[in-house]
Amino acid sequence: MMIMRRLLLTMAALAAFTAAQAQDLVILHMNDTHSHVDPERSGKHAGKGGAIEQAAYIDEVRSEVGKKNVLLVHAGDFSQGTSYFTELGGDMEISLLNAMGYDAVALGNHEFDNGMEELARRLKSLKAVPVCANYDFTGTPLEKLVKPYTIVRKAGRKIGIIGLLPDLMDVVDASIASQITFIAPDKVVDEYAVYLKDEKDCDLVVVLSHLGYEGEPYTDRELVAVTRNVDVIVGGHSHTKLKDKKVFKNVDGEDVVVVTDWKWGLQVGRLDIDF
Known part of the structure; x- marks a missing residue:
């Protein structure tokens, strides 16, 4: 009886340890914030948004599930759109990304509006x-600053x-765009995704895409159909409002x-991702 009790206690402890090691993941994501630091002042969205509201929600989720279980990412175009950018040159936006504790940030086209050197400074x-x-x-000034991927x-x-x-x-x-060389997204995604899965032993591959959801070349929907080893695409650029996540089939x-x-x-x- 004593041996059985010890065995049951050991199994219970092992189950609890395993559950603690494999928590569910919450991805919090934003895109195309476009220097909208304050809540909207007019129109049908008046009073909504703003950095304070965003930060409060992020903190709420981190408290709910634990900060170690929350991945916070931005899919680009955090710059340009209000006087915060035109008057302060984008420094406010960087300060807010830092204050909220983003884990990874994609670049959007508007990050380049003030030139390569100014973007590098920020x-x-x-x-x-x-x-x-x-x-x-x-x-270019971005050569050592921008990475193809992070883990x-x-x-x-x-991840x-x-x-x-x-x-x-x-x-x-x-004059800005001609300084750098564009590479077809499907080629690099396959290359890096398989590398992250096979060589770096990543459990999940997330693409922060500023390609747009649909309607343009190399969009998120098109990318899924011609690539493999990607699990999640967090999109931006097209300002698309989805009521819920969409699920598409990859090449496999x-x-x-x-x-x-x-x-x-x-x-x-x-x-929310349940492993």
């Missing part, structure tokens, strides 16, 4: 890793995060979750 103050895999920044440990898991940008020639001043017929979080910081997206 990124030097960013605590999160700025990621972009489908541009060659060799010989974050959350919920007891290794690989890849960044993507659209072709900037159509959306950024040509496996499910890939796609989320995107509208615009201006009017809401903070939440995706």
